[in-house]
Amino acid sequence: MKAAVFTRYGGPEVVSILEQPKPAVGPKDVLIRTHATTVNSGDSRIRGMRVPAGFVPMVRLMFGIFGPRRSSQVLGSSLAGEIVEVGEAVSHYEVGQRVVASMPKSTGAHAQFVSLPEDGAIATVPDGVRMEDAASVLFGGHTAQYFLEELGSIQSGEKVLVNGASGSVGAALVQFAVYHGATVTCVCSGKNAALVRELGAAQVIDYTEVNFLDTCAPGDYDKVVDCVGNLNWHDVRKGLSAQGMFLMVIADFWPTLRAGFSTKTKGQRCLTGTSNPSAKDLRRLMDMLNAGLLTPLIDSTYSLTEIQQAHARVDTERKRGNVVVTMKTAA
Structure with missing residues (x-):
């Protein structure tokens, strides 16, 4: 072969x-x-x-x-x-x-x-x-399942920001967040704004024109998901709600290590990990794809x-x- x-x-x-x-x-x-x-x-x-x-x-x-x-x-x-x-x-x-x-x-x-x-x-x-x-x-879908559902325990009505929303993982995160009834803000280039809006984004921030960290206020987001690796816990937590989560899909070694020490059961949390898809996860992705719930x-x-x-x-x-x-x- x-x-x-x-x-x-x-x-x-x-x-x-x-x-x-x-x-x-x-x-x-x-x-x-x-x-x-x-x-x-x-x-x-x-x-x-x-x-x-x-x-x-x-x-x-x-x-x-x-x-x-x-x-x-x-x-x-x-x-x-x-x-x-x-x-x-x-x-x-x-x-x-x-x-x-x-x-x-x-x-x-x-x-x-x-x-x-x-x-x-x-x-x-x-x-x-x-x-x-x-x-x-598959790749983006099971990553989104892991970060939003398993780690993030996403709830309807939450406000979610996805940094790097037009890639494989980012696009899946947008769709899973919308599926769960969240209001989604996407950070991507302006040329991809129409794309992520079609996936369900309520707001788009063009990173080439503005840094969303300069505009957010405490409580703006319940979940911030970083697919790029250019955000840090110190800056992100300022825009999180009291029980908000910073979910790092990709991060350098020291921020990853720090996430382990910052994990707690209450208050703001910084979390990361690696998805390990099961047959059940893949069956669900196929069901969602077949039903038109996943583009x-x-x-x-x-x-x-x-x-x-x-x-x-x-x-x-x-x-x-x-x-x-x-x-x-x-x-």
Whole structure:
């Protein structure tokens, strides 16, 4: 099979399409032929080792000190595809089913085939839902679920600000906040204002013209969610309500550590973490997508053989939504 492989850290040019062994299928595994996947900000950061300040040693230990270890050389955290083989002990899935899946270690989806345990993060794709759309809502969708629902316990009527609202995660956060009945303010460039308003934003702040921190007053927001990593707890808390939360999707090491010490059961809180999607999470995303409660936002689509261009697009940090990669032209 073909897969997008990188054997050293660097720019998009370090990713190559190489032949790899088709993964083995154990008794309780399913083999999925990938139809669509995405290149997201996490893939870009790992490939280029451009992780938030203070995390480089930790990330190198996880993925490879001098270069990515073999088990981490194929990126990609999620996919949509078709089951083409099942292990002899599999009881929940069958050949021919369309499914989405999240990879156990957030790597491995940029390949023509993946093998996963049937009790992993897998869910069926509803009839009528395009594979590209299904793949596009996974990364941002389960991140939004984690930060707004699990960490943030979002409530109807709350006031939520999303910093970096037009990317994959930001767009999903906007939609989840609106779904829960929150009033959403988006921070993004003026050219993306119409886009986030279509997703349900009540107000848009153009960061190229004004710093929202200069205009907010105490109690303006119940939740501030940072998808960019350029906000800090000291400044954000001034605009939070008495029980407000600062939710950091991405942050440097020291702010992340500080968040752990500032966590408490009452009063203002600063929280961060890492989402670990389950099959139940993916089923819910597919249900929302099928019901029209979640809009797939696709910035651009590339074939597997154009994986370098896909990485380059993500590296611009100007994508709107998701960069999708399909296997259509990969022989």
